[in-house]
Amino acid sequence: MPSPLRGGIAPALDAITEADLRRDMFAMGGDAMRGREAGTLDEMRATGWIAERAREAGLQPAGDDGTFFQWWPMRRSRLSENSQLSVGGRSLRMWKDAVVLNAQNGTLDLPIVFVSDTAALRSADVRGKAVAMVVAPVPTQPLDQFTIRGNFQATLSAMIRQRASAIAQAGGAAAILINDGSPILNTALDATAALTSRGQYGIDSAGAPTGTFARAAGGAGGAGGGRGNAGPAIPTVWLRTGMLDAARASNARLTALTFNETFYYPSGNVIGVVRGTDPKLANEYVLFSAHQDHDGTRYSVNGDSIWNGADDNVSVSVAVLAAARAFVKHPAPRPAIFIWQGAEERGLLGSRWFVGHPTVPQSQIIAVLNGDMIGRNNPDSAALLGAQPPHKNSNALVDAALRANAELTHFKLDTIWDRPTHPEGWYFRSDHLPYARAGIPAIMFSTLLHPDYHTPRDEPSRIDIAKLAKMTQWMYATGWIVATAPQRPDVIPGFKLER
Ligand SMILES: [Zn+2]
Missing domain, CATH: 3.40.630.10 (Zn peptidases)
Known part of the structure; x- marks a missing residue:
């Protein structure tokens, strides 16, 4: 033509x-x-x-x-890697031993109360305490086939956030989620650490995104940060299986000194x-x-x-x-x-x-x-x-x-x-x-x-x-x-x- x-x-x-x-x-x-x-x-x-x-x-x-x-x-x-964290007297390395979500600048020193599951939150006295529970895997895509919709952030990491949200709604002051023995949960913890440790990105002079624009501010795909959370955000510590005994010990406490760095x-x-x-x-x-x-x-x-x-x-x-x-x-x-x-x-x-x-x-x-x-x-x-x-x-x-x-x-x-x-x-x-x-x-x-x-x-x-x-x-x-x-x-x- x-x-x-x-x-x-x-x-x-x-x-x-x-x-x-x-x-x-x-x-x-x-x-x-x-x-x-x-x-x-x-x-x-x-x-x-x-x-x-x-x-x-x-x-x-x-x-x-x-x-x-x-x-x-x-x-x-981002949350500084020099933040300090301990459960039951055992100190934890940020992002290696623990994924930490919703941390603010400041200190925590809370008694730990252990519950068997979210249903037990109704009968336990959790108000003002760090609430610990064991978590089991939910279905996720096989690692070699995962997509952004079915990967760890969308499934296992989301499950962790939901548990923390339930603990918050029950009045808990902090959440401690401990993996059961499933290897997939430890892999998911590593994956979430890799994303969450990156923190938040921005530019000062261009101002903060607002409105519809803010919804897309993660770029295509996003960084998998703290979005999709329902309920109040309380400090949340996600741990590997090996920490179960320390969290369960009598008079165990959660202590933290967390600070952000820019x-x-x-x-x-x-x-x-x-x-x-x-x-x-x-x-x-x-x-x-x-x-x-x-x-x-x-x-x-x-x-x-x-x-x-x-x-x-x-x-x-x-x-x-x-x-x-x-x-x-x-x-x-x-x-x-x-x-x-x-x-x-x-x-x-x-x-x-x-x-x-x-x-x-x-x-x-x-x-x-x-x-x-x-x-x-x-x-x-x-x-x-x-x-x-x-x-x-x-x-x-x-x-x-x-x-x-x-x-x-x-x-x-x-x-x-x-x-x-x-x-x-x-x-x-x-x-x-x-x-x-x-x-x-x-x-x-x-x-x-x-x-x-x-x-x-x-x-x-x-x-x-x-x-x-x-x-x-x-x-x-x-x-x-x-x-x-x-x-x-x-x-x-x-x-x-x-x-
Ligand atoms: Zn792109």
Whole structure:
């Protein structure tokens, strides 16, 4: 179908190759990158790797101070490993011997009362005491098949929180949950320690998330922190089987000196630009967006402790690199700017930072094409988020994406996941969100969830490279249409996300 647009729908499609995507996928998603956890040297290694690829691709630096980089301080607050804890006179090492939940700064010194189960809470005198009980496993998925919905956080760790909640409602001042002899419970304790010990992440200058936005502040997948708790939160200590006798001894006490610590370390965004060919449009940037981070190294599953995040989100990181090569090969009238954000998994932090501290004026960003997870599931299906009300904030931008798909990639588009009633709330879980909240036309490309999401099985070998190439073409062609259109995309009046 002939295109009325200057240069056709996508003049440098041949710059996007499966060979490049595969090479970049296995490099950035490989074990050497160790899962790219935000704020660690592993993320920084990926940040440097992307900047090198961006330079090789021919992008101009568009970060801070004439570099490809934008570094920003990520705040982390966590329970200090130097907190002290003892049960029945035995001191416990934080996160090794014990998982501690709901701890505040301060001291505890409480008598322990032992109960057989939650039913016994009704008859026991637990008010103001530390209440101990043994816990048995509830059904969970086999370790090598677990998904984020059926993993330890959703099952065994949730069971621990429910027990603690029952103890709180009965008037207990603290909860002590002790594993029975099941090995799976000790594995679950280790897994929960790996997540909970990380604490909370944020950025000071971007303010606290509120409203609907706060619901998604864990990033896609979240950190599995203290959410989903019903009832009052009391200090909760989760222990291994070996602590049973100490907790049960007569006159046993729970003592604790717990304190939180806050520190800052860098995460980073990589930003590069291809200048446009029309000087009159030089201040109208089309922005391509990916996140570079994932979950790092965590507990081991079948001997694999590296959470590669190949789909999430190496897939889009390498797609944006490929789209950048296409714009370098054939620049559009408008400039195209490319950003790889840090710390998305810690609460969309890199995109929040950039929107608060843009390296080009925010009003000059005319469209955001974000992607998250574009290399899995049925080869012929995909989703466009932000394409229907109330998430849709630009008719022209959505039309551009639909047209690119209709003329070029022919994906059968899912329309369910973009609905406000969809339980996953997918629209709220990636980096386009802070841009949309700032009133910038924004869409998100995705091939949606799969069972390997946020597990160590999200490996490069499981990526459908041919599909990834097609998704890359779709993103590129959409950006090309916007970058060549007579007008910048509209913003739907009155659009707001909180509702
Ligand atoms: Zn993601």
